[in-house]
Amino acid sequence: MDRIRIRGGAQLKGSIRVSGSKNASLPLMVASLLTDQPLTLKNVPRLADIDTMIKLLEQHGTEVSCAPGENGHSRSTTLKLTTRDIASTTAPYDIVRKMRASVLVLGPLVARCGEARVSLPGGCAIGTRPVDLHIAGLQAMGATIELDGGYIVARAPNGLRGAKYVFPKVSVGATENLLMAACLAKGVTTLDNAAREPEITDLAECLAAMGANITGIGTETLRIEGVDRLRPAEHSVIPDRIETGTYAMAVAVTAGDVELINGRIDLLDSAVAKLREAGIEFTQTASGFRVARCNGALHGVDVMTEPYPGFPTDLQAQFMALMTRGEGASMITETIFENRFMHVPELTRMGANINIHGASAMVRGVSKLRGAEVMATDLRASVSLAIAALSATGDTVLHRVYHLDRGYERLEEKLAACGADIERVK
Numbered sequence: 571m572d573r574i575r576i577r578g579g580a581q582l583k584g585s586i587r588v589s590g591s592k593n594a595s596l597p598l599m600v601a602s603l604l605t606d607q608p609l610t611l612k613n614v615p616r617l618a619d620i621d622t623m624i625k626l627l628e629q630h631g632t633e634v635s636c637a638p639g640e641n642g643h644s645r646s647t648t649l650k651l652t653t654r655d656i657a658s659t660t661a662p663y664d665i666v667r668k669m670r671a672s673v674l675v676l677g678p679l680v681a682r683c684g685e686a687r688v689s690l691p692g693g694c695a696i697g698t699r700p701v702d703l704h705i706a707g708l709q710a711m712g713a714t715i716e717l718d719g720g721y722i723v724a725r726a727p728n729g730l731r732g733a734k735y736v737f738p739k740v741s742v743g744a745t746e747n748l749l750m751a752a753c754l755a756k757g758v759t760t761l762d763n764a765a766r767e768p769e770i771t772d773l774a775e776c777l778a779a780m781g782a783n784i785t786g787i788g789t790e791t792l793r794i795e796g797v798d799r800l801r802p803a804e805h806s807v808i809p810d811r812i813e814t815g816t817y818a819m820a821v822a823v824t825a826g827d828v829e830l831i832n833g834r835i836d837l838l839d840s841a842v843a844k845l846r847e848a849g850i851e852f853t854q855t856a857s858g859f860r861v862a863r864c865n866g867a868l869h870g871v872d873v874m875t876e877p878y879p880g881f882p883t884d885l886q887a888q889f890m891a892l893m894t895r896g897e898g899a900s901m902i903t904e905t906i907f908e909n910r911f912m913h914v915p916e917l918t919r920m921g922a923n924i925n926i927h928g929a930s931a932m933v934r935g936v937s938k939l940r941g942a943e944v945m946a947t948d949l950r951a952s953v954s955l956a957i958a959a960l961s962a963t964g965d966t967v968l969h970r971v972y973h974l975d976r977g978y979e980r981l982e983e984k985l986a987a988c989g990a991d992i993e994r995v996k
């Protein structure tokens with residue numbers, strides 16, 4: 571199994587090209603199940619999760635062709651997805667257990683075929699992550715749902731009908747699932763207290779290009795008037811705001827100065843505000859923005875994760891890694907997932923001073939971290955260890971690199987190009 575070795579100490583300098591968003595690409599790919607017409611997606615990153623989604627869609631009957639991207643030297647892909655006929659309405663356990671986003675096929679399949687059988691994803695490293703809201707929303711739209719042998723079996727033989735559904739809790743995935751299903755439902759669906767993440771806006775804009783009738787895009791109330799069929803469309807995936815924020819923190823921890831090409835500050839307002847408070851400078855450029863920590867100081871800053879536009883849970887671990895080297899203390903509170911501090915014991919092994927109190931972690935900055943052999947159980951926790959390693963003395967060896975490969979395109983190449991001493995060890 572691959573490992574990544576990092577020797578800390580180098581200041582990152584130069585430029586990094588931000589890839590297309592993983593969490594936008596996955597639902598966008600699923601949207602191809604809603605139509606027999608082709609959907610062309612540009613700027614899709616090359617990641618293990620994208621390959622898993624291709625595998626899932628192919629077994630549902632989607633023809634997928636990949637062409638090299640047109641995005642400068644980035645290795646992004648253009649995907650053409652065509653689902654002339656649905657070959658199977660079952661999403662099997664073997665694929666769903668590997669990637670929870672597989673559950674997004676539930677709404678589109680039942681909307682198009684009147685039935686779907688999707689494995690329940692089960693628990694995961696960062697929390698229990700139930701799918702009750704996906705189910706309740708489809709029930710409100712007239713689907714009957716049974717649980718059978720670990721599978722969600724949804725049926726709507728006469729099609730889904732428009733409904734008003736108020737999410738009792740903000741959920742990115744449930745909003746995406748119901749938004750897609752509503753595009754083919756009869757009548758008007760109103761989704762209230764919907765998630766407003768930029769990935770949802772990207773999905774809604776692509777669905778609109780496919781002929782869906784959606785208003786309220788980017789707000790917490792989405793109104794969708796169902797149509798009989800959707801048309802071919804071409805869409806370019808937004809840049810990955812979590813990858814962008816991750817590299818911004820990597821630059822900050824090394825007191826570096828890097829241009830994040832294609833990075834969009836407007837998708838990261840809350841994180842950028844916190845990083846500015848910590849002493850990091852951001853400057854807009856013609857092709858993205860520049861992030862730098864030139865004046866030395868890195869201040870401890872408190873953060874609480876919240877649904878968008880709040881501070882993203884997907885940047886919490888990386889921010890904590892940065893704060894281990896801050897001056898003073900930083901209180902980091904996780905409100906989205908109940909078990910998203912698995913990076914803490916590993917950061918502690920590198921010399922960080924962190925105490926967990928319930929949903930909060932108190933980080934007291936230390937003057938030095940030391941390299942160690944570390945591993946993590948999820949994507950963002952893994953990358954937080956890479957950030958800590960960049961500022962540690964000596965070598966860090968990161969195990970279980972497959973977590974990183976699920977969500978970061980060529981991490982070691984991008985960091986090495988900016989001067990990091992980093993290599994993948996086969």
Ligand code: EPZ
Pocket residue numbers: 593594596670671697698699700701702703704705739740741742743744765883884906907908949950977
């Ligand atoms: C998406 O997961 C992202 N994944 C996650 O990114 C991200 O952390 C999360 O949104 C929050 O921003 C993708 O986009 C593929 P949720 P999702 O439904 O949709 C609870 C990464 O590292 N909930 O918004 O699964 C749930 O348990 C990943 O790239 C219910 O209770 O997240 C959680 O506490 C990790 N019932 C909260 O809501 C439900 O039916 C938010 O989850 C659904 C969710």
